[in-house]
Amino acid sequence: MSEQRFGEWVAVRRHEDGHVAELVLDRPKAMNAVSSGMARGIVDATTALAADRAVRAVVLTSSHDRAFCVGADLKERNSLSDAELVRQRPLARACYTGVLELPMPVVAAVHGYALGGGYELALACDVIVADRTAVVGLPEVSVGVIPGGGGTQLLPRRVGAARAAEIIFTARRVEAAEARELGMVDVLVDAGRDREEALALGARIAAHSPVGLRAAKRALRLGHGLDLRAGLDVEDAAWRTVAFSGDRAEGVAAFNEKRRPDWPGE
Numbered sequence: 001m002s003e004q005r006f007g008e009w010v011a012v013r014r015h016e017d018g019h020v021a022e023l024v025l026d027r028p029k030a031m032n033a034v035s036s037g038m039a040r041g042i043v044d045a046t047t048a049l050a051a052d053r054a055v056r057a058v059v060l061t062s063s064h065d066r067a068f069c070v071g072a073d074l075k076e077r078n079s080l081s082d083a084e085l086v087r088q089r090p091l092a093r094a095c096y097t098g099v100l101e102l103p104m105p106v107v108a109a110v111h112g113y114a115l116g117g118g119y120e121l122a123l124a125c126d127v128i129v130a131d132r133t134a135v136v137g138l139p140e141v142s143v144g145v146i147p148g149g150g151g152t153q154l155l156p157r158r159v160g161a162a163r164a165a166e167i168i169f170t171a172r173r174v175e176a177a178e179a180r181e182l183g184m185v186d187v188l189v190d191a192g193r194d195r196e197e198a199l200a201l202g203a204r205i206a207a208h209s210p211v212g213l214r215a216a217k218r219a220l221r222l223g224h225g226l227d228l229r230a231g232l233d234v235e236d237a238a239w240r241t242v243a244f245s246g247d248r249a250e251g252v253a254a255f256n257e258k259r260r261p262d263w264p265g266e
Contacts, residue, residue, distance in 0.1 A: 006048070010041030015199065018054045019206040022199065023099075025121075026063040034117050035073040036088055039095035042121075046098030053265055056206035056213055058106045059198045060099065060125055068109075068134070071116025074143070092117075096149035100124035103214045105205050109198035110134045110185065115173065120149035122185075123158070126217065129201060130185040131194040132176045139171035157224065159183045209247040210265045215239070 003013045009027035014020070023045055025032040032038075049055055062068045072092070080088060099106065099121055108125040114136045122128050122136070130136070138147040138155065146152060147168060156164040159182050167174065167184075180188040189197045205213065219238035223231035242248055246264040254261035 004048075006045040007037055007041030009035075009038040010045050012045050012049065014055075015203070018052075019056045019210075020199065020202045021049055021052070021055045021058050023049065023058055023060045024063055025061070025069055028064040030070075030073065031067040031113065032062055032064050032069040032118065033071065033073040033075075034069065034092075034095065034121075035076050036091060038073075039091050042095045043091070043098045046102055049104075050098075050102055053210070056104055056208075056210045057202040058102055058104060059109060059195075059202040060106060060121065061109045061195050061198065062111070064112070066133075067112040067118070068114040069118025069121055070113050071118045071120075092149070096120055096124055100150060100154075103217065104210070105202075105213055105217055107198045107202050107205075109194040110136070111192070111194045116140055116147070116151075117149045120147060120151045120154070123154040124150060126220075127187065127201065128185040129187040129189060129194050129198040130176050130179065131189050132191045134176040134179065134185065134194070135173050136176075136179050136184055137171070137173040138168050139173065141169065142171040155184070209242075209251055209261070209263050211242050211245045211247040211263075212251075215242045 001013055001015055003011055005011050011024040011026050013022040013024060015022060027033065027038055049058055106125040108122040108128045110122050110128055110130040111133050112135065114122050114134060116139060119136045119138060138151045140147050152168065155167065163182060174182065174184060176188055179185045187197065215238040219235045223234040226234065246266045250261050250264060
């Protein structure tokens with residue numbers, strides 16, 4: 001396993017011959033509160049990951065033993081003037097969209113508190129694995145703002161508009177079992193096993209065609225919310241990008257020869 005640092009509080013570790021990358025939130029003294037420096041590290045790390053064709057799956061994890069991420073660094077936020085806050089906004093937005101727009105599947109490993117921007121980082125992932133200590137929520141209206149890292153758009157896509165409204169308007173914290181029941185997280189595991197299970201899921205994903213994985217994610221993301229005909233057109237466009245690829249040729253050959261594929265990734 002190799003590790004690369006992106007600033008002081010973000011690291012990328014590469015597993016499974018580089019096919020699984022672990023994006024680590026590593027600001028434990030602040031329970032991974034997202035400061036400007038940490039946001040910049042996430043932007044730089046996701047930019048590097050997006051350009052790495054060897055990476056087939058990313059797992060977003062936390063180095064803090066009691067929290068995934070408690071959201072924005074409110075101490076820093078409260079020290080900013082209005083003009084500084086406006087200037088900081090593009091960086092904050094790029095932090096969340098950097099995770100959201102990764103071209104390969106992304107799995108979040110959540111334990112403890114994942115609140116506000118912390119939960120929005122998890123929402124930006126494709127699958128959320130949570131352990132039984134997880135507490136998630138979007139409490140921004142309780143401090144006079146709104147979920148600004150994608151929460152107002154991503155949570156309704158998971159749980160429906162009315163349920164998302166109730167969760168956001170009441171600013172309530174949702175514990176792991178209810179979060180799984182509502183669809184706020186996808187996989188519920190025993191306490192302390194979220195990272196292990198998320199990495200195992202990432203490895204299972206990474207065993208498949210990198211060309212196929214990226215095309216499937218693109219179709220899922222772009223087609224969501226469209227009418228059926230438009231969605232099928234998005235799917236057809238994604239199919240055309242893989243139908244004549246080297247991965248498809250290798251996949252068919254490996255199936256016929258009863259062996260594991262050796263994906264060329266093109």
